[in-house]
Amino acid sequence: MMEIDESIEVWGKMGKRDGGNNLRPLIAKPLDRATLAIRLTLFVLAGMTTYTFLTLGSNGVNVAQATAETLSNFATMFLHPYSHHLTVWDAFYEVLITLGLAYLTTVLGGVLALFLGLMAAQNLAPKWLTNIIKSFVAVIRAVPTILWVLIFAVAAGLGSTAAVIGLTFHSVGYLTKAYSESFEDLDRSVIEALRATGANWWQVVFQAVIPSSATYLLSWTFLRFEINFGNAVAMGAAAGAAGIGFDLFMAGGYYFDLHEVGLITYLVLAFAIVMETAATYMKRRLQSGE
Amino acid sequence: MTLLELKNVTKHYSPAVAPALADISFSVNEGEFISVIGPSGSGKTTLLRTINRMVELSGGEITFAGVSISRLRKSELRKLRSKIGMIFQHYNLVDRMSVIENVLHGRLGHKSTLAGILGSYTLAEKEQALRIIQMLGLDEYINKRCDQLSGGQKQRVGIARALVQNPKLILCDEPIASLDPSSAKIIMDYLKNISRDLGITLLVSLHQVDIALKYSDRVIGVNRGTIVFDGKPDELTRERVSEIYGFDAGDLMINLGESEGYAS
Numbered sequence A: 001m002m003e004i005d006e007s008i009e010v011w012g013k014m015g016k017r018d019g020g021n022n023l024r025p026l027i028a029k030p031l032d033r034a035t036l037a038i039r040l041t042l043f044v045l046a047g048m049t050t051y052t053f054l055t056l057g058s059n060g061v062n063v064a065q066a067t068a069e070t071l072s073n074f075a076t077m078f079l080h081p082y083s084h085h086l087t088v089w090d091a092f093y094e095v096l097i098t099l100g101l102a103y104l105t106t107v108l109g110g111v112l113a114l115f116l117g118l119m120a121a122q123n124l125a126p127k128w129l130t131n132i133i134k135s136f137v138a139v140i141r142a143v144p145t146i147l148w149v150l151i152f153a154v155a156a157g158l159g160s161t162a163a164v165i166g167l168t169f170h171s172v173g174y175l176t177k178a179y180s181e182s183f184e185d186l187d188r189s190v191i192e193a194l195r196a197t198g199a200n201w202w203q204v205v206f207q208a209v210i211p212s213s214a215t216y217l218l219s220w221t222f223l224r225f226e227i228n229f230g231n232a233v234a235m236g237a238a239a240g241a242a243g244i245g246f247d248l249f250m251a252g253g254y255y256f257d258l259h260e261v262g263l264i265t266y267l268v269l270a271f272a273i274v275m276e277t278a279a280t281y282m283k284r285r286l287q288s289g290e
Numbered sequence B: 001m002t003l004l005e006l007k008n009v010t011k012h013y014s015p016a017v018a019p020a021l022a023d024i025s026f027s028v029n030e031g032e033f034i035s036v037i038g039p040s041g042s043g044k045t046t047l048l049r050t051i052n053r054m055v056e057l058s059g060g061e062i063t064f065a066g067v068s069i070s071r072l073r074k075s076e077l078r079k080l081r082s083k084i085g086m087i088f089q090h091y092n093l094v095d096r097m098s099v100i101e102n103v104l105h106g107r108l109g110h111k112s113t114l115a116g117i118l119g120s121y122t123l124a125e126k127e128q129a130l131r132i133i134q135m136l137g138l139d140e141y142i143n144k145r146c147d148q149l150s151g152g153q154k155q156r157v158g159i160a161r162a163l164v165q166n167p168k169l170i171l172c173d174e175p176i177a178s179l180d181p182s183s184a185k186i187i188m189d190y191l192k193n194i195s196r197d198l199g200i201t202l203l204v205s206l207h208q209v210d211i212a213l214k215y216s217d218r219v220i221g222v223n224r225g226t227i228v229f230d231g232k233p234d235e236l237t238r239e240r241v242s243e244i245y246g247f248d249a250g251d252l253m254i255n256l257g258e259s260e261g262y263a264s
């Protein structure tokens, strides 16, 4: 008790002394460059938003009516899912194809990214190399997946080949960054300690770096798999790659069959939930396994 | 028998500043327990790290077990390092891995690249790791992750990782600088036993003069990259200590007479 009372008293004294002089500059934040930049950005964004709303052409759309019709379309889609062109099994099979596309591109991207990630990790590779790899994958990531698919479509033609290459390409960019940051979690001094026992680079990578970042690698890979599944659906629609996305495109944009769009959406949703559950389960297994 | 010999070793980190090591020469006999003392920045760490070429020399010559280390090829360098253990102030273990996995890392230098990558340790290697873990009193933590251990336990894992290498020499860079006095004593006692019972040569950099005096057969004092003292603990007088540290020994609160108090 004594000690506590004393310490409170000491704190009180310190507060009195500090509150007078030292704390004030902390409260009144000076206008430095970072704050200025943030304020300018917010100002510009606010201006742009206002301008957009003022110049938005509504072309005589009746907002109330449009909302009502949209909601009624949603009702058709999601309350009365039904298929005309596809049997449920066909649709299921098509989802599997999409899933295959996502799986293939994630695995290909993951393997390539594993090696690029090692070369981009600052604790494992010389600085010039990490800089080259990091800027290279930053460029890949900056361009959206669909654009990569369209770029590769120039050579491979619109279809599943372009979709696979484009999706893989973007996955490599994304996973290399994620992996290399997971690898960098292992301290440089730890790696030096292993090199000092005579271990070579490959042994250190496989016996220390990868095992100690395994859970991170797995979560990033699953996250990318989910992204790629979504992308693969979109690729089916936009790039003519096979799979459920193409059926979705046909049902929505060609047959105007909202019932079928609803059914397909539910199916994709069901698969996404199953995948998420499996990923969570595996991550938990891996963590408790240690 | 001479195990290690340094001849006119120098190290410049950059040409602009004074050398971290300037013309260092000494030789180490097999089985010796040598402490290296000196003020902060005097070059203790650099000295230890040149011996297993974690730091490259700028000049001079180091011979280990009859082999000149300065011009070794990659595979020969691995072989050299596999015979020299190293222990660190901050333990430098892989925190997310278990005690046994960390200890077995000490075998990697003896294995082929592929066997190391696959982590296929032989039965003999595993048994040896187990024996060493028991010797250091770590049996109950064997499958625990290293981030769940205390500092003293982590340092024992560090010692085990070095011992499993079957080293001729162990370099210890401030092995007890992050430990409380009782854990520090345990670690120093283990190091002493290793030197006495296993005949392994130890080169230990220390900040505590009294501990250096109590445990070692020989003390090397460095100051600004040069050796200013090299002799038996009982030759290290108060004047010599102040020469090493560049202070009056009294100012450093070092009581040479009371080093026994620590031991009891």
Ligand SMILES: Nc1ncnc2c1ncn2[C@@H]1O[C@H](COP(=O)(O)OP(=O)(O)OP(=O)(O)O)[C@@H](O)[C@H]1O
Binding pocket: B013, B014, B020, B038, B039, B040, B041, B042, B043, B044, B045, B046, B047
């Ligand atoms: N990697 C490095 N690059 C440049 N200079 C270095 C490097 N490492 C050490 N030095 C310099 O070399 C000198 C010796 O450093 P060293 O770390 O060997 O001293 P030390 O005796 O181990 O010190 P401490 O007791 O603080 O650990 C210091 O002047 C230091 O600034």
Ligand SMILES: [Mg+2]
Binding pocket: B044, B045, B046, B173, B174
């Ligand atoms: Mg040091």
